[in-house]
Amino acid sequence: MTVRFGLLGAGRIGKVHAKAVSGDANAKLVAVADAFPAAAEAISAAYGCEVRTIEAIEAAKDIDAVVICTPTDTHADLIERFSRAGKAVFCEKPVDLDLARVKACIKVVDETKGKLMVGFNRRFDPHFMAVKKAIDEGRIGTVEMVTITSRDPGAPPVDYIKRSGGIFRDMTIHDFDMARFLLGEEPVAVTATAAVLVDKAIGEAGDYDSVSVILQTASGKQAVISNSRRATYGYDQRIEIHGSKGMVAAENQRPFSIELANGDGYTRPPLHDFFMTRYTEAYANEIASFIAAIEKGATITPSGKDGLAALKLADAALQSVKEGRLIKVD
Amino acid sequence: MTVRFGLLGAGRIGKVHAKAVSGDANAKLVAVADAFPAAAEAISAAYGCEVRTIEAIEAAKDIDAVVICTPTDTHADLIERFSRAGKAVFCEKPVDLDLARVKACIKVVDETKGKLMVGFNRRFDPHFMAVKKAIDEGRIGTVEMVTITSRDPGAPPVDYIKRSGGIFRDMTIHDFDMARFLLGEEPVAVTATAAVLVDKAIGEAGDYDSVSVILQTASGKQAVISNSRRATYGYDQRIEIHGSKGMVAAENQRPFSIELANGDGYTRPPLHDFFMTRYTEAYANEIASFIAAIEKGATITPSGKDGLAALKLADAALQSVKEGRLIKVD
Amino acid sequence: MTVRFGLLGAGRIGKVHAKAVSGDANAKLVAVADAFPAAAEAISAAYGCEVRTIEAIEAAKDIDAVVICTPTDTHADLIERFSRAGKAVFCEKPVDLDLARVKACIKVVDETKGKLMVGFNRRFDPHFMAVKKAIDEGRIGTVEMVTITSRDPGAPPVDYIKRSGGIFRDMTIHDFDMARFLLGEEPVAVTATAAVLVDKAIGEAGDYDSVSVILQTASGKQAVISNSRRATYGYDQRIEIHGSKGMVAAENQRPFSIELANGDGYTRPPLHDFFMTRYTEAYANEIASFIAAIEKGATITPSGKDGLAALKLADAALQSVKEGRLIKVD
Amino acid sequence: MTVRFGLLGAGRIGKVHAKAVSGDANAKLVAVADAFPAAAEAISAAYGCEVRTIEAIEAAKDIDAVVICTPTDTHADLIERFSRAGKAVFCEKPVDLDLARVKACIKVVDETKGKLMVGFNRRFDPHFMAVKKAIDEGRIGTVEMVTITSRDPGAPPVDYIKRSGGIFRDMTIHDFDMARFLLGEEPVAVTATAAVLVDKAIGEAGDYDSVSVILQTASGKQAVISNSRRATYGYDQRIEIHGSKGMVAAENQRPFSIELANGDGYTRPPLHDFFMTRYTEAYANEIASFIAAIEKGATITPSGKDGLAALKLADAALQSVKEGRLIKVD
Known part of the structure; x- marks a missing residue:
């Protein structure tokens, strides 16, 4: 199985994850979205993926998982949206800076039986x-x-x-x-x-x-x-x-x-x-672990609860x- | 000047200090006292000093300084006695386990213009x-x-x-x-x-x-x-x-x-x-520092106040x- | 400029160089040749390059440089052939085990104004x-x-x-x-x-x-x-x-x-x-250095003379x- | 048993050995000889031993062993003299710079059943x-x-x-x-x-x-x-x-x-x-080893043959x- 990825956010850390996904034999970077078209285009050119909107990635049938590298204040919303859309989610830490918001987000992940990994890279x-x-x-x-x-x-x-x-x-x-x-x-x-x-x-x-x-x-x-x-x-x-x-x-x-x-x-x-x-x-091992967990249907660690x-x-x-x-x- | 020493307590740490004093070109071990005669005799034999009672060392005119290596609960009393007797005092830590007792002891040292070094060897x-x-x-x-x-x-x-x-x-x-x-x-x-x-x-x-x-x-x-x-x-x-x-x-x-x-x-x-x-x-440097401070009339550190x-x-x-x-x- | 590569030899070290060439932004792996078709096919599948014969690579207009990872006793011949064909050559050490053969080979490189790098990876x-x-x-x-x-x-x-x-x-x-x-x-x-x-x-x-x-x-x-x-x-x-x-x-x-x-x-x-x-x-730095030297028309080091x-x-x-x-x- | 020592040569390395002998519980520094009276007096004052001539040490009945720290060109002669005098000999390296002289010296040591340790301190x-x-x-x-x-x-x-x-x-x-x-x-x-x-x-x-x-x-x-x-x-x-x-x-x-x-x-x-x-x-361990070997009648190492x-x-x-x-x- 090849895990097909969408990348949300094409900044500094987004590039790191784009490279890791592209270099992984069990994964494919399908699409990238970013508020700055130039940033998304750069990833697209370097790794041969499409530029799409977040909405398009959310709705896409050719995407199994997303990597969220957008600003912190968008993390919880995106985790919820993509969990509801049935995508496995890797999100850079933190889920949110507010404890109540994190709890609410994790509740959604649980309810949707979502798969969430939080980026504690160490x-x-x-x-x-x-x-x-x-x-x-x-x-x-x-x-x-x-x-x-x-x-x-x-x-x-x-x-x-x-x-x-x-x-x-x-x-x-x-x-x-x-x-x-x-x-x-x-x-x-x-x-x-x-x-x-x-x-x-x-x-x-x-x-x-x-x-x-x-x-x-x-x-x-x-x-x-x-x-x-x-x-x-x-x-x-x-x-x-x-x-x-x-x-x-x-x-x-x-x-x-x-x-x-x-x-x-x-x-x-x-x-x-x-x-x-x-x-x-x-960073490379982290994404590889996420991909492997999705492939094997294994438990994802560290999870949203670890973030909490x-x-x-x-x-x-x-x-x-x-x-x-x-x-x-x- | 040669600093002439009495050693109070001939146990494990007493032996260490006896050796340090004996090996110091500016010091001489004159006498040793211990509740166990055999312990005092061993120091006497090894370093060629006399065995005396604590009282005799207290009254001795040929002794300038003492090293206190007796049990902890005797420290404060001995510091006071030997400060009053005009001897410089090196005392193994602690002065006492009770804060009030330490304060009282330091007061006596101050009143007698005593010289006290506390054994923070590190x-x-x-x-x-x-x-x-x-x-x-x-x-x-x-x-x-x-x-x-x-x-x-x-x-x-x-x-x-x-x-x-x-x-x-x-x-x-x-x-x-x-x-x-x-x-x-x-x-x-x-x-x-x-x-x-x-x-x-x-x-x-x-x-x-x-x-x-x-x-x-x-x-x-x-x-x-x-x-x-x-x-x-x-x-x-x-x-x-x-x-x-x-x-x-x-x-x-x-x-x-x-x-x-x-x-x-x-x-x-x-x-x-x-x-x-x-x-x-x-341990060797510590005693050498004590001896040097006495010789030069320098401030002794660490003092009773450091112990406190x-x-x-x-x-x-x-x-x-x-x-x-x-x-x-x- | 993108340096277009042919890989000669798809064994253990051939794979290392295939990966290095493929991952270099200034290079492209165009073709691979190996006596064992399965080995060449594996490289082809992993990096999206063609499988060709050595002769085809030698004659190819879409190839600027080759990496020689074939058995030692073929090195000198291949260096000479590809130097004559106007390709830059990276060859795993040694050029040959025989001193006279190495000298003869280097003579050909010089006469053809060839570019030769010898793989002293350290x-x-x-x-x-x-x-x-x-x-x-x-x-x-x-x-x-x-x-x-x-x-x-x-x-x-x-x-x-x-x-x-x-x-x-x-x-x-x-x-x-x-x-x-x-x-x-x-x-x-x-x-x-x-x-x-x-x-x-x-x-x-x-x-x-x-x-x-x-x-x-x-x-x-x-x-x-x-x-x-x-x-x-x-x-x-x-x-x-x-x-x-x-x-x-x-x-x-x-x-x-x-x-x-x-x-x-x-x-x-x-x-x-x-x-x-x-x-x-x-290994990665070595190939990057070879690519950079070709791009810039710079002197290639270590050269055949270093091998000699x-x-x-x-x-x-x-x-x-x-x-x-x-x-x-x- | 206490090994009684004579020290020949009161220079830099002589002082080191004087201190080692004096500090060893199984040894006693009895006498020191040096061509410079002041050097010998300094050792005498520091360690409480006598100043004697080399001849007196050679003839002395209260001396079991000597430490030779004199100039190199005197080593072989002194080793021979003191071996003949029945003293155990510790000699700083080298026995001599000339191979034939060393062989001759070791022959004397062997003939006199002498005990010789050469100062390979490392x-x-x-x-x-x-x-x-x-x-x-x-x-x-x-x-x-x-x-x-x-x-x-x-x-x-x-x-x-x-x-x-x-x-x-x-x-x-x-x-x-x-x-x-x-x-x-x-x-x-x-x-x-x-x-x-x-x-x-x-x-x-x-x-x-x-x-x-x-x-x-x-x-x-x-x-x-x-x-x-x-x-x-x-x-x-x-x-x-x-x-x-x-x-x-x-x-x-x-x-x-x-x-x-x-x-x-x-x-x-x-x-x-x-x-x-x-x-x-x-240096301290070396002399301690020499003393211990004499006391126990054990083989002395490193010997003159090691020097050779x-x-x-x-x-x-x-x-x-x-x-x-x-x-x-x-």
Whole structure:
């Protein structure tokens, strides 16, 4: 079976997914839609697919699945529309920044027996997957404590910050998902601190740029997350899992594995400076997993419910900062 | 000038300090006292010093300084007695497990213009000192976030746990001191989680074995501490400082720096399995610093006030766990 | 301009190049030829190109360049035929195992003003390229000593060994090319030792499986090469350049950058176990470089002369082993 | 039993051994002799031993063993005198720079049933010892190929070079000993290249500063040695052993294990810049081993014969460079 795709949104991340779909032996990119005709035309020219309207893709009989890469505020509506249209849906995170809206959307997906995958790409990074595999094979025993370090190379423009839903919903949400993925037990309590240390303009926009979070599960497992909007040495993405029998950790990635030594010491190059180069393989694996799940009729993970769970933790973290206390999560 | 020493307590850590004092060109070990004559005799034989009573050392004219390595519950009394006797005092941490008792003791030290150094040995580890030096030289800009990982190779006996004052006062206290040392600004708020994941008997004794702590300063700097009473791979002691211009980190130490490669992968040996082998150089540097400060009439650091500040953070962390909220520290 | 390609040979390495050509925006795979129709058909199906005979490709007006992936003993003939036919030629190494034959072939390329690139893929590995860039930027000063470690995961079948031309012409030849590439000065003398330590059958076939080589240039620069046909921990590929101002080295690559710690120590996974996964990026970069050179009319490197120079070093190494002396190379 | 020591030579390395003997629970430093009274007095003051003449130490009944740290050209004579006097002898390398003189000296040691240890300190480095232990435990199977990298931080003064016996007898000799120690089989052939790349004055003095050597054993095992008199990044001391089942390697050591990351990349400090700080533990272990062997009446290793074997390899390497051929060693 070949899974036939429509692509909604032909921007930066849309291009990444267009390439992944086109290169997958079990998938075909049939059509692309974008509010900017030039963007859609570029994808069309590069991968030999048609340019259509969203409505045409919705109604199309030659399309089995869509990839939603449109602006965040359109995600929930499009998920609902395409679930109702019987298409499998891959949607970039987040489903929505508002918890109630996410819940309503997932309800529609459930009612329509829709298939929804949410784009938590890090679950598909080969190094993090190897960490998860080591855990699942019991190589570190029972998971006890997780440490996630996630620092961006630099702060985004304040305009982006204003639309982002805040650092917990925009940046930490990836770490909340990873923590859930790796802990193997749902967090039931969140405590967090937050500050503006990198860029005052971020504070003026009502957000933070440097946060620390502790998640705790019912059995006492703990995950610590450390985030900053700036890391001069590149995109710092590490996870470390401490268990009853040992520890497993994923190291940072850099484009060039060389080392230069002189009187100043031994120097390795900076890390990747962009999430799309750091997670190139993750993006490809993610879409491949979506295609494989559709083909086999398998359960799709991470689902809308995973998106919801991560958003709840983000909201709780923000509340913890505001109220100076530990927040229970249901 | 040669600083002439009396050693109070000839146990495990007493031996370490006896060796350090004896090997220091500017110091001389004159006498040792211990409730167990055999322990004192062993030190006497090894380093050629006299065995005396505590009272005799207190009254001695040929002794300038003492090293207190007796049980914790005698520390505060001995500090007061020897401060009154005009001796410089090096005391193993903690001064006392009770905050009020520590305050009273420090008051006596101040009134007698005593010289007191508290044994936070990690400040003298060459690797952590190199980290501190890099910060002080401005190599990472303004310090923003500190991550401290501290895991013991294995949990101590429950008998020890019962007398320890609890994990925050016994184990995390070293990390509180390091956080203060490295942040360059006093923490004003503490939030912590704690659980029993390693050994139920520790929980039955009213303590925890796995804790996560966030400290925050007035300007928003954050330090995250992760502690476990068990690390199967050895004594895990790492610090990492994230600043406005970069990051500096101290790696773990292992006794043998070799790597073995075969079909299972590349394997390096476990870390040190004991704090005394891990911190051998730190113990020697610590006493050398004490001796040098006495000789030069310089300020002694870390002082009793540093011991007090760390204990306040420990008490606040425990309160945060009990009350599920962020605790402000004055 | 789009460079239109014919692929000669649809085996393992042929597939790699077919993919690289197809994925390059400036190239098009027009036709494939293979003695086994099924192999050619597979490439045709996967990339939408025609199946043709070698003769048809030779005569084709819609083909600008060919990639030769046929058996070694056909390389020189095909290079000559396609140079005469006016096609740019990319040929897998070696041009031939016989020095005289290589010289004759290069003569034809020169006479026909042909464009020939020889497949020394390692020059295009991003990590080795970064090493070369550091040298070219003067970051280690004048190059003085090069150390190349190259060990295969396991010995090839004896049938392969028999046709291979021997370890120096088959395996070390890559290292000879890298040494020339990195030294920046031609080796003028070769000394080598060789033994059978891995597999007696290799010795019975008249070859060696474990060799050490020293190359020396006129100014005294030295390159040391260490080869083994077996490395239980994977495909071991390291280079290290020592210069007047410092050293630069390229580390090994592994598929998963994780580390597992327990009572046995800290373990990272084995290296890549296959040259085609280790050098995935190198193969893609290599073809891209060939395409770019054709497009721009730029000089093609590494050329047939580079293939010749490496073969001379291989022959000299073998002679050094046989005669127990240093061999001068012109 | 306490082994009572006389120290001959109170210079730089004499001080190191004086400290090691004094700090050993099973040894006592009784006397020191030096041509410069001030040097001997300094040792006497620091460790409480007597200053005596060499003759007095030779005749002394309260001395069981001597440590010879005098200039190289006195070594062989002193070894003979003290062997005849019935003292156990530890002598810094080399026994002598002349092969015939070394043989004659060892003959005297044998005739007098003397006990002689030669100061190849690297055998006692804890990291290299751990490598040797891994080999002896069979963890890498049969040893096949050894790679030794040994680079000095900087070239010594030409005056030293002139008295040194040349780089092979002065510097590479340590690597020859390590190769013999690790190969587990005697080298029977040597091939070497040498050049002057660091300092022309070294060449004018008739020596080399950059050399590469291959040793080969009867069964075909190979050891490659790479030496330079200059490494801007510190004292570069690595060994790597490739065996039938795997590889084991000892990494470089640095005084501070920290890493600094910023826009220029990740930087670790330079290595040790001096052999005495790099090999601090090795020097202490070496003397402890000598003392333990005397106490237990055990065989002393490395012996004079080890010194002789290494010198033969050094002479053969020099001959190989001069004659441009592989040199057989008996």
